[in-house]
Amino acid sequence: MIRRTCAALSAALLMTGVLAATPRTASAAEQTCAYTSGAERPTLASADTGLPVKQAQCLSNRWGGVPKLPENGIFGPATWKKILWIQGCHGLAGTGVIDQDTWQVLYHPALDCYDPYPR
Secondary structure (H helix, E strand, C coil), X not given: CHHHHHHHHHHHHHHHCCCCCCCCCHHXXXXXXXXXXXXXXXXXXXXXXXXXXXXXXXXXXXXXXXXXXXXXXXXXXXXXXXXXXXXHHCCCCCCCCECHHHXXXXXXXXXXXXXXXXX
């Protein structure tokens, strides 16, 4: 009975638009962050510059957290700090380097992070 009630309530909320029916996907991220293709995922580290850095900054902003990064293509201290936080939220080694595992979570983020943002 409870299961049917929950299912009916969820269906009603979806129909009225209260719940979003479409989860975040890589294609949605690629549509909002179009500096590079989703296939271009070079390893990035502090002091790197260019469109792949802009893509990573954009994806990290779409994912959430504060501060919002300027999408300037410069991998500076603010980008490094945010990448460290995102890595920690996803159980990755906190290197600050955007490797293939970090790109994966930028395109497919966890919905919530319970790690406080570093000061």
